[in-house]
Amino acid sequence: GDVAVLVPAAGAGVRLGPGRPKALRFLAGEPLLAHAVRRVAAAPSVHSIVVAAPVAEAAAVAELLAPIAPVTVVVGGATRQESVAAALAAVPAGPEIILVHDAARALTPSTLVESVAAAVRAGDDAVIPVLPVVDTIKEVAADELVLGTVDRSALRAVQTPQGFRRVVLAAAHAAAVDPLTDDAGLVEKQGGSVRCVPGSEYALKITRPFDLALAEHLLLTGAA
Ligand code: C5P
Numbered sequence: 001g002d003v004a005v006l007v008p009a010a011g012a013g014v015r016l017g018p019g020r021p022k023a024l025r026f027l028a029g030e031p032l033l034a035h036a037v038r039r040v041a042a043a044p045s046v047h048s049i050v051v052a053a054p055v056a057e058a059a060a061v062a063e064l065l066a067p068i069a070p071v072t073v074v075v076g077g078a079t080r081q082e083s084v085a086a087a088l089a090a091v092p093a094g095p096e097i098i099l100v101h102d103a104a105r106a107l108t109p110s111t112l113v114e115s116v117a118a119a120v121r122a123g124d125d126a127v128i129p130v131l132p133v134v135d136t137i138k139e140v141a142a143d144e145l146v147l148g149t150v151d152r153s154a155l156r157a158v159q160t161p162q163g164f165r166r167v168v169l170a171a172a173h174a175a176a177v178d179p180l181t182d183d184a185g186l187v188e189k190q191g192g193s194v195r196c197v198p199g200s201e202y203a204l205k206i207t208r209p210f211d212l213a214l215a216e217h218l219l220l221t222g223a224a
Helices: 032-041 055-065 080-088 110-121 166-175 184-189 209-220
Strands: 003-008 046-053 072-075 097-100 126-132 138-140 146-149 156-158 162-165 194-198
Touching (some): 003 110, 055 072, 097 166, 110 194, 126 184
Antiparallel strands (some): 097 162, 126 156, 138 146
């Protein structure tokens, strides 16, 4: 394999309600992170996996994942971006393609990991899986009055794994100042080009209780 996958899993997950860090919330009897890592590890291109865990959970995460796949566990940071940077620093020499994948996208199929990696291998510096936006999107002021309607056809909802040539991701993180919500955004700020490839509905981000219920249904019915 020529791919290393970084899994930032150090977030608190407040939007899921009170409880454990989000990556360790249970889905069908197993933490989200275990589901995510199993699917990533099943992708043939994957050479190494580095997980960024909450400091208080690093040992538990290493123990949880050991039976699933060989992974390196590092302690995450205060922001997602810091957690990704910590994981990036722990990637061994070798893989020239780096994927960054949120633990919260627990049901992401291995085929999506492969298709993002393939697009980077084919020559793109940065690759993101996307879906069309189905809702009408409006810009709204702080007082909830509508400012305008955005042209939906030009919008995409962005998922992970996001893929990068290793040197491109390293340079983007080295130059990063303000934290962003994704890694491709750092490449955009550097003036790099980012290619979209088709995403997967199964790569939904499990953020709110509804998402957890949907994911459980997909697993229990064998769809995911
Ligand atoms: O909060 P959000 O849903 O954007 O988090 C996306 C991913 O980033 C999650 O997998 C979360 O665990 C991770 N994260 C992290 N370190 C932080 C904050 C979030 O690894 N400090």
